[in-house]
Amino acid sequence: GAGVSQSPSNKVTEKGKDVELRCDPISGHTALYWYRQSLGQGLEFLIYFQGNSAPDKSGLPSDRFSAERTGGSVSTLTIQRTQQEDSAVYLCASSLGINNEQFFGPGTRLTVL
Amino acid sequence: AQSVTQLDSQVPVFEEAPVELRCNYSSSVSVYLFWYVQYPNQGLQLLLKYLSGSTLVESINGFEAEFNKSQTSFHLRKPSVHISDTAEYFCAVNTGGFKTIFGAGTRLFVKA
Numbered sequence: 001g002a003g004v005s006q007s008p009s010n011k012v013t014e015k016g017k018d019v020e021l022r023c024d025p026i027s028g029h030t031a032l033y034w035y036r037q038s039l040g041q042g043l044e045f046l047i048y049f050q051g052n053s054a055p056d057k058s059g060l061p062s063d064r065f066s067a068e069r070t071g072g073s074v075s076t077l078t079i080q081r082t083q084q085e086d087s088a089v090y091l092c093a094s095s096l097g098i099n100n101e102q103f104f105g106p107g108t109r110l111t112v113l
Numbered sequence: 114a115q116s117v118t119q120l121d122s123q124v125p126v127f128e129e130a131p132v133e134l135r136c137n138y139s140s141s142v143s144v145y146l147f148w149y150v151q152y153p154n155q156g157l158q159l160l161l162k163y164l165s166g167s168t169l170v171e172s173i174n175g176f177e178a179e180f181n182k183s184q185t186s187f188h189l190r191k192p193s194v195h196i197s198d199t200a201e202y203f204c205a206v207n208t209g210g211f212k213t214i215f216g217a218g219t220r221l222f223v224k225a
Binding site: 003004041042043048059093101102103104105106 | 149218
């Protein structure tokens with residue numbers, strides 16, 4: 001079946017602009033994660049959705065970052081007033097639940113000029 | 114708090130040589146451990162995992178990792194690497210909740 005998909009694959013934006021990154025998880029996966037991967041660093045946890053429960057936003061680096069998950073499926077990560085330090089690859093993953101294998105999307109490479 | 118340390122950022126090795134990618138973690142509770150691999154221009158995928166039972170776990174492509182509780186390690190090994198093993202490898206730890214902590218990654222470069 002289809003894996004996790006993300007769009008766009010690449011996004012170049014100017015400092016101060018808002019961006020939206022989209023994630024389509026595997027159908028039936030109740031858990032959805034967003035991570036940020038910066039050069040030379042590991043995956044930084046951003047936010048987690050589990051079913052209809054309130055998301056855990058503890059990893060979001062600032063209030064410029066927000067995410068939503070509509071209908072328990074598609075998720076959108078929004079970064080407002082982008083800064084150059086936001087440049088990174090943003091990865092989405094989904095799983096059947098905690099302790100289950102996470103299936104990763106190909107990522108969105110964000111470049112803020 | 115949990116943390117994961119991958120001691121080598123890059124590991125160059127010749128084809129058919131053995132390799133060990135080191136991973137140490139810190140946690141005061143029981144852990145679940147994972148190795149993910151990211152091949153060039155591809156997304157991360159699970160390589161192998163330890164949840165319980167035998168401390169030695171294996172992947173389908175010849176990698177193995179051993180959970181060592183006393184040394185808080187989960188090193189990844191392969192007795193003979195191939196060019197196609199060139200990739201970035203991430204160690205990860207989970208303590209039963211939703212949050213999985215990833216290491217910084219080790220770039221394995223296999224030379225002919």
